[in-house]
Amino acid sequence: MVRLSEIEIDPAYLEEYKTILKEESAASVKLEPGVIAIFPMYRKDSPTSVRILEMYASKAAYEQHLKTSHFQKYKTTTLKMVKSLKLVDMESLDAATMPFVFRKLKQDNE
Amino acid sequence: MVRLSEIEIDPAYLEEYKTILKEESAASVKLEPGVIAIFPMYRKDSPTSVRILEMYASKAAYEQHLKTSHFQKYKTTTLKMVKSLKLVDMESLDAATMPFVFRKLKQDNE
Numbered sequence: 001m002v003r004l005s006e007i008e009i010d011p012a013y014l015e016e017y018k019t020i021l022k023e024e025s026a027a028s029v030k031l032e033p034g035v036i037a038i039f040p041m042y043r044k045d046s047p048t049s050v051r052i053l054e055m056y057a058s059k060a061a062y063e064q065h066l067k068t069s070h071f072q073k074y075k076t077t078t079l080k081m082v083k084s085l086k087l088v089d090m091e092s093l094d095a096a097t098m099p100f101v102f103r104k105l106k107q108d109n110e
Numbered sequence: 111m112v113r114l115s116e117i118e119i120d121p122a123y124l125e126e127y128k129t130i131l132k133e134e135s136a137a138s139v140k141l142e143p144g145v146i147a148i149f150p151m152y153r154k155d156s157p158t159s160v161r162i163l164e165m166y167a168s169k170a171a172y173e174q175h176l177k178t179s180h181f182q183k184y185k186t187t188t189l190k191m192v193k194s195l196k197l198v199d200m201e202s203l204d205a206a207t208m209p210f211v212f213r214k215l216k217q218d219n220e
Contacts, residue, residue, distance in 0.1 A: 002151055004161060022203055039163075040203035041112055051114060051200065053149075053163060090161065093132055093150035 001062055006086040007050040013081035014048055021050070024074035032068065034061020048083075111172055116196040117160040123191035124158055131160070134184035142178065144171020158193075 009017050025038040036055040043049040056062040065071055119127050135148040146165040153159040166172040175181055 004151070018203055025204075041114070041200040042203060044199040044201050047201070050203075089154040090151040091154050091157070093128055093152065093160075094135075 001056040001059055002090040002092050003052075003054045003056075004088045004090050005050075005052040005054065006084075006088060007052070008083040008085075009048045009050055010081050010083050011048050013078075017050075017078055017081045018042075020074055020078055021052075024070050025052070027070040028065060028068070031070070032061070032065055034058065035065055111166040111169055112200040112202050113162075113164040113166075114198045114200050115160075115162040115164060116194075116198060117162070118193040118195075119158045119160055120191050120193050121158050123188075127160075127188055127191045128152075130184055130188055131162075134180050135162070137180040138175060138178070141180070142171070142175055144168065145175055 021040050025040050028035045028038055034057040036057055037053070038055075039053040041051050041053075043051070056065065131150050135150050138145045138148055144167040146167055147163070148165075149163040151161050151163075153161070166175065
């Protein structure tokens with residue numbers, strides 16, 4: 001399961017938001033076997049436009065992720081900072097190999 | 111250097127385009143030391159909306175990439191298939207570690 005989230009952040013909270021997101025994504029990849037990769041980035045010409053490439057082992061792994069304390073903490077603390085949120089479901093063009101590649105990378109880092 | 115390309119494909123050429131892109135991205139990652147990662151995907155609700163996450167070691171590595179025969183072949187053969195193309199420059203939120211992580215992954219696969 002691959003997703004590209006498009007998030008617009010209130011400029012007043014940008015630095016605070018980035019710190020919280022960085023913590024949350026690191027915790028997710030580290031603590032959850034079903035989170036294969038979370039890659040947060042932002043547009044160079046518009047730093048309040050955040051994009052997050054997310055990769056989960058399955059829909060169940062994603063639903064589990066939503067229940068974790070680190071995700072819940074991120075969600076509640078950033079609610080007022082997020083101006084808009086679009087969750088765009090993607091399909092990897094090389095679906096057969098890419099999730100495997102990320103999973104292998106994650107295992108190597110453990 | 112991180113980029114998220116947004117490409118709209120003529121539906122008549124979609125399958126052909128995807129085959130060519132898959133070949134080109136595989137060749138780039140394999141043959142070019144400066145290409146850290148190329149991750150092509152498309153929107154589930156709009157398969158003609160292709161997104162490519164691209165990671166290069168430097169601007170010079172990217173310019174080198176544009177001159178390779180596999181990129182030139184991709185560019186010329188897909189020209190008529192591409193309806194629109196937006197090259198969006200991104201900044202990794204975790205700039206310090208992510209390119210390293212992808213580079214390590216690539217080395218492991220070599």
